[in-house]
């Protein structure tokens with residue numbers, strides 16, 4: 001029987017992050033200041049982010065050293081195992097080999113601490129004392145709370161009020177790690193007070209929470225803001241996932257034919273696939289297929305348009321060129337909270353635009369069906385987000401059975417589902433619905449996207 005998992009030693013923990021910007025054969029469209037319509041510069045960002053991260057955001061260096069203090073914390077759970085899904089293969093009676101990179105072993109239960117730790121380190125090194133952020137269901141907030149605690153930083157999390165009230169467990173996890181968690185809109189910021197004055201019962205939104213977290217950061221010199229996905233430096237921090245995976249395939253003496261990952265903002269997908277995208281761009285892996293999976297309820301890549309749009313719902317951030325459903329688009333309340341973002345990381349978008357990665361959308365009921373089949377064969381209960389990838393992997397494996405193909409398929413299992421049991425309950429009691437987005441709803445939201453002619 002071949003191995004069930006490939007485990008690397010701590011010595012094999014990557015020493016550098018991989019920066020895809022060094023190898024892009026086409027330009028990455030600049031981020032635009034909505035006031036001047038010119039590319040934003042470091043000075044625009046300095047009150048918000050630490051300087052080192054601003055430098056990483058635009059760096060063209062291929063390899064960026066991972067500071068020893070960051071590697072030291074990564075060692076709490078990294079390198080993470082690469083599993084062979086023998087039992088799922090048997091259940092599907094497929095000749096395909098299925099592998100998954102398991103990121104749920106981090107203390108926060110997802111891939112997000114890979115960047116949270118790096119961001120907290122950069123802030124601490126520049127004398128920052130406090131970090132603010134927003135969180136929806138709490139996956140990002142808990143990763144940042146964990147990271148801030150490791151560097152002795154204060155962490156303030158603006159948590160969307162409806163989640164704060166309905167999903168208390170991640171809030172408690174953040175508090176266990178010492179974070180200060182407030183429901184957003186909050187009375188702590190001008191943005192929050194204005195919303196509360198107009199509507200004291202506002203359920204909040206990610207857009208409102210972002211406005212509060214950014215206002216808090218820029219109004220205090222000892223505070224910076226942190227974002228959990230979308231930005232180039234966040235995607236780069238996540239490449240430890242794919243670098244380890246590549247090494248693990250070397251140990252196996254194999255190379256994948258298909259890579260699959262779910263996409264919300266795109267950071268776990270990018271982290272897993274970018275080191276392989278390097279091979280594809282250099283001609284080393286011309287036939288490798290790379291598939292991004294999104295929900296039919298929020299199909300940014302498959303149904304959105306490649307336009308300049310705001311990063312947040314409130315329309316306050318710089319403009320980024322991305323596949324977007326329109327910043328005012330409010331997705332249906334699907335149970336993969338991490339995949340309800342209107343846009344997508346600009347680096348993932350530019351690869352999709354050039355046909356280097358593919359995208360497919362799946363509805364949530366088949367996703368939960370796949371998640372349960374995975375749990376019942378492999379044991380791990382996956383988060384709803386990576387279960388989108390599991391669904392597509394299973395379909396691919398069944399196609400391999402029908403065609404007698406022995407492909408190697410790998411996906412990133414970016415988090416566990418232990419905080420998502422209420423969603424599983426809804427699925428198992430038949431209360432879950434599928435949402436297919438009508439084109440008219442997309443057209444309407446897209447009509448509200450600003451028309452941007454960058455003055456480059």
Ligand SMILES: *Cc1c(COP(=O)(O)O)cnc(C)c1O
Pocket residue numbers: 110111112139140228229230262263264265266267268269338339383385386414415416
């Ligand atoms: C946040 C999150 C996502 C979505 O974010 P990406 O940047 O697309 O990775 C997906 N899965 C899990 C488990 C998450 O916590």
